[in-house]
Amino acid sequence: MTRNLLEVDDLDPVTLARILDRAEQWKATPDAVEPALAGKTVAALFQKPSARTRLSVEVAVTTLAGHAVYVRDEEVGIDRRETAEDVARTFASMCDVIAARVFDHTLLARFADAVDIPIVNLLSDVAHPCQALADLLTLRETVGPLEGLRLAYLGDGNNVAASLAFAAALSGIEFVIGTPSEYELDADVVERARNLGGVVELAGDPYEAVRDADAVYTDVWTSMGQEDEADARRRAFAGWTIDGPLLKAARDDAVFMHCLPAHRGEEVAREVIDGPQSVVWQQAGNRMHAVRSLFVELTTGTVS
Numbered sequence: 370m371t372r373n374l375l376e377v378d379d380l381d382p383v384t385l386a387r388i389l390d391r392a393e394q395w396k397a398t399p400d401a402v403e404p405a406l407a408g409k410t411v412a413a414l415f416q417k418p419s420a421r422t423r424l425s426v427e428v429a430v431t432t433l434a435g436h437a438v439y440v441r442d443e444e445v446g447i448d449r450r451e452t453a454e455d456v457a458r459t460f461a462s463m464c465d466v467i468a469a470r471v472f473d474h475t476l477l478a479r480f481a482d483a484v485d486i487p488i489v490n491l492l493s494d495v496a497h498p499c500q501a502l503a504d505l506l507t508l509r510e511t512v513g514p515l516e517g518l519r520l521a522y523l524g525d526g527n528n529v530a531a532s533l534a535f536a537a538a539l540s541g542i543e544f545v546i547g548t549p550s551e552y553e554l555d556a557d558v559v560e561r562a563r564n565l566g567g568v569v570e571l572a573g574d575p576y577e578a579v580r581d582a583d584a585v586y587t588d589v590w591t592s593m594g595q596e597d598e599a600d601a602r603r604r605a606f607a608g609w610t611i612d613g614p615l616l617k618a619a620r621d622d623a624v625f626m627h628c629l630p631a632h633r634g635e636e637v638a639r640e641v642i643d644g645p646q647s648v649v650w651q652q653a654g655n656r657m658h659a660v661r662s663l664f665v666e667l668t669t670g671t672v673s
Contacts, residue, residue, distance in 0.1 A: 373488040374663060375477050376496040377535035378565060384666065385505075385539050392506050392655070392662035399432075405665045406435025412460040413491075414469040416442040417594075421629060421656050422470055422491050422499070429661035438464070447476065454483040461486045465668060472594065487667040489660075494528060500628050501532035502659035504586070505540055507652040511624050512583050516541035521582035521619065523547045523575050523609055524636055525602075526554030529588045529628050534558055538567025545570040547578025549605045575609050582619040586626040587611050587636045603635070612638035616646065624648045 373379060380388070395402045413426045423439065430437040447453050453476050460467050461484035469477060474493035481488045490498055505515060512518055520537055522530050526548045534554065537544035544567060546554050553571065562569050572578035579585050590606045591599045616625060625637070625647045633639045642649060 372667065373481050374498050374667065375474070375481065375488065375490045375493075377498045377501050377532050377539065378561065379498075380539065382539045385502075385536075388502060388659070388662045388666050389506055389509060391665065392502075392658040393509060395662065396506075396655075396658045402432055402661075403665075404434030405669055406430055406433035406465075409435045409465040409668060410463065411435060411437045411466040411468055411664065412440060412464040413437050414440045414442070414445070414460075414467065414471075415491075416447070416469070416471045417492065419470055419492070421653055425499070425656035425660050426468055426491065428657045429664060433661060433664065435465075435664075453479045456480075457483040460484075466664065489663065489667065492528065495531060497528045497532045497628070498536075499656065499660050499663065500529060501536035502663060503652060503655040504533060504626060504628075505536055506655045506659050507626065507648055508542075508584055508624075510651065510655075511648050517543070518583045519543045519545065519581055520584045520586060521545045521547065521579045522586045522588075523578055523611060524587045524606065525552050525590060525592070526558075527588060527592060530554050531558045533586070534562040534567065534569055535565065538562040538565035538569070543568040543570070545572055545578050545582065547572035547575050547609075549573075549609060552602075552605060575611075575615055576618050579615060579619040579623075582623055584624045584626055585611060585616060585619050586628075588628055589630065589632055590636050606636070610634075610636060610638060611641050613640050613644075616641055622646075626652055629653055 411430045427437045445456050447456050457480040466487045468489040468491050470491035471493050474495040477490050520542050559569050590602045625641050627649045
């Protein structure tokens with residue numbers, strides 16, 4: 370049974386499919402959701418604030434009859450008041466899962482080395498695996514079977530793109546990433562995804578990237594913590610806005626995806642994100658359904 374989720378490739382294709390199957394089933398039939406976390410507590414640690422992530426975790430745990438405790442970094446002072454390892458040990462003495470949204474990915478690895486309870490990466494500087502699970506669920510619902518589907522991601526080769534590359538590889542999706550020069554997806558991520566059997570194509574032109582795509586995905590050009598790079602990034606990403614003409618270069622029935630929050634007029638035009646091909650709100654809601662199924666997988670591995 371999978372113990373931690375620090376990145377999507379901690380899962381294997383069978384486990385990933387089972388998580389998605391359960392999420393899809395429980396979303397369709399809410400009365401079938403089992404109290405799988407009854408008597409269990411999830412420590413939800415947030416170094417970085419969030420809307421969708423916090424909501425998804427708290428609602429997911431509540432609907433599983435568990436209890437989520439929201440903890441802010443200033444309340445624990447990781448590596449200031451006490452070490453990350455001591456924080457993890459304290460949480461593990463009272464909680465059954467640690468779910469954390471952090472700046473530095475190595476912090477999650479330190480947690481995992483220090484305790485024996487599941488560690489869930491809610492976001493780090495190198496990965497956003499729970500978002501990728503929600504993305505796969507959304508693609509299943511809106512496009513169809515994942516095997517052979519073509520997903521184009523345009524923008525910064527960031528943590529979202531990395532997790533998408535692994536998720537695509539494990540589910541049979543052809544992944545195309547289009548980025549401006551100097552913002553490419555890390556070469557190690559590309560190699561790891563390809564070693565999982567994934568098809569990963571790199572593009573330096575947005576129209577080339579979206580050609581024949583079943584889904585077109587983007588993220589903000591400047592993520593939280595990169596504010597001092599905003600002007601430089603706007604210049605570098607000029608011409609990469611997903612607008613009507615660019616979306617039309619994909620398949621006629623292609624869907625538009627965004628992990629949110631969105632900056633209309635920068636990475637995406639208002640006509641696209643608020644248009645009929647946009648599935649971003651379904652995608653946002655699926656954060657809860659995906660993470661709920663993940664928590665069950667990590668804590669029991671037995672609920673179908």
